[in-house]
Amino acid sequence: MAGPSVSTAERTAVAYEVDSLGVRLNSTDGPRQIVRDISFDVAPGEIVGIVGRSGVGKTTLLRVLGGLLAPSSGTVFLGNRAVHGPPADVVVVFQDYDNALLPWRTVERNVALGLEGRVPRRERRSRVERALGLVGLDGRGKEYPRRLSGGMAQRVQIARALAVQPTVLLMDEPFGALDALTKATLQDVLLDIHAQTRTTIVFITHDLDEAIYLSDRVLVLAGAPGTITRALPTGLPRPRDQLATRELPGYLRVRHQLWEALRADHG
Ligand SMILES: Nc1ncnc2c1ncn2[C@@H]1O[C@H](COP(=O)(O)OP(=O)(O)OP(=O)(O)O)[C@@H](O)[C@H]1O
Numbered sequence: 001m002a003g004p005s006v007s008t009a010e011r012t013a014v015a016y017e018v019d020s021l022g023v024r025l026n027s028t029d030g031p032r033q034i035v036r037d038i039s040f041d042v043a044p045g046e047i048v049g050i051v052g053r054s055g056v057g058k059t060t061l062l063r064v065l066g067g068l069l070a071p072s073s074g075t076v077f078l079g080n081r082a083v084h085g086p087p088a089d090v091v092v093v094f095q096d097y098d099n100a101l102l103p104w105r106t107v108e109r110n111v112a113l114g115l116e117g118r119v120p121r122r123e124r125r126s127r128v129e130r131a132l133g134l135v136g137l138d139g140r141g142k143e144y145p146r147r148l149s150g151g152m153a154q155r156v157q158i159a160r161a162l163a164v165q166p167t168v169l170l171m172d173e174p175f176g177a178l179d180a181l182t183k184a185t186l187q188d189v190l191l192d193i194h195a196q197t198r199t200t201i202v203f204i205t206h207d208l209d210e211a212i213y214l215s216d217r218v219l220v221l222a223g224a225p226g227t228i229t230r231a232l233p234t235g236l237p238r239p240r241d242q243l244a245t246r247e248l249p250g251y252l253r254v255r256h257q258l259w260e261a262l263r264a265d266h267g
Contacts, residue, residue, distance in 0.1 A: 013079065015168060015200040016042040016065060021074035022225075023060050033225040034060050038074070040219060040228060044167070045198040049211035051258065052221030053265055058204045059172055061221065065202060066092045066170050078168070087168075091161040095173040100157050101145040107156050108132070108141030114164045131159040134193050151182035155189065162193065171203035175210065183207075184242050187214060191240060208258050212251055213240060218258060222265035230261045 021038040024031050035057040042048050050058050063069040064076060067086040076083040078090065091114070094100055101110050111128045119127065132141055135155040145153055154174065161169055174190075175183040187210060194201060205211050211218045212234050220230040234254050236245055245251055 013044055014041050015044045015046065015078065016040075016202070017075075017077040018065075019075050019077075021061075021064065021071050021076060023057070023064060023069065024072040025060070035221070035227060036225040037227050040231060042200060042202060044200055045194075046216045047194060047201045047214055048203075049215035049218045050202065050204045050221060051206070051208060051211050051218060051262065052226060053262065054206075056221045056224070056265075057226035058221055061226075062092070062170050062172055062202070062204055065168075066090055068092070089164075089167040091164050091166040091169055093157055093161050093169065093171045093174055095176045101153055103145050105145075106141060107137065107143050107145065107148070110145065110156055111141070111160045111163050113160055127163045127165070128159075131163040134162055134196065135159045135189055149182075151178050151186060154178065154186060158186075158190070158193075162197070162199075166199060168200045168202065171201065173204055173206065176206065183210070188242065190214065191238070195239065208255060208262075209246065212236070212254050212258070213242075213245060218254070220258065220261040220265075222261065229265070230257070232257055232261075 018041070019039050022036045023034045025034050026032075038061065050061065052058050060069065064071050065083070067083045067090065070084070078087050081087070102113070105113075108128050111131055112124050115124045115127060128141065132138055135158050137152070137155050137159060140152075145156065148156065158174070175186050178186065190201070191214065193199070203214070215234050218232045218234065219228050220232070221227070222229040232254055235250055236248060
């Protein structure tokens with residue numbers, strides 16, 4: 001199910017293969033089916049956005065992809081391996097960047113966190129430097145998180161994820177708490193990183209425009225229990241531009257379709 005902007009060469013393999021996934025969780029009223037019958041593939045290097053109303057199960061789905069939660073039914077494959085527990089080459093970035101960074105560590109030591117005990121010191125240093133460069137924080141490594149703005153802190157969290165050189169980046173509302181301009185800047189930072197690394201990215205957002213702007217394909221999660229009701233390829237050319245891309249007829253068409261799908265879910 002690769003989007004049209006994913007080249008033929010990249011379709012030869014699948015990053016994720018999700019088949020008939022269901023999750024039941026215990027609530028105060030007993031076990032509750034949160035999501036059901038979810039099937040989709042993600043191609044290597046693809047960017048997939050997930051949208052849906054609050055409580056529909058987006059984070060639950062992302063946690064399953066990250067191996068942080070076991071499905072109650074169905075299977076999740078990463079490449080040719082079944083996901084049981086967090087895979088080493090998948091990193092999850094959460095929205096809560098304030099709590100994600102360790103305040104007593106400098107920026108560079110926060111970025112190095114996932115490498116300690118796994119990567120020799122010299123390589124660690126070069127990976128940290130490269131990751132800070134990718135998010136536009138060259139020369140800021142010696143600072144402490146408390147001196148950083150929300151946007152900067154989120155850059156550090158993304159750098160920490162990139163330092164691990166993951167094949168997949170999972171992001172839960174990565175730019176949700178940022179002002180419009182900082183958000184737009186970080187969206188473009190993410191697209192630049194993607195152009196350089198071709199990391200597969202699956203992310204959740206409440207912002208439909210963000211979903212379309214960043215993605216090759218947008219999945220709509222709807223219903224109760226939640227399931228995928230639409231999978232819309234955006235078909236938009238890259239590199240993207242904050243003004244020009246959002247004015248393309250194709251962009252507006254996808255936006256219209258997404259609104260319709262979400263409005264239907266709100267009844
Ligand atoms: N650990 C848990 N135990 C029981 N129920 C849970 C657990 N985690 C989430 N839920 C329930 O599962 C449902 C889906 O939650 P989830 O966080 O996946 O939704 P979401 O679509 O990400 O919502 P939001 O957009 O508000 O973040 C909610 O009703 C939530 O209360």
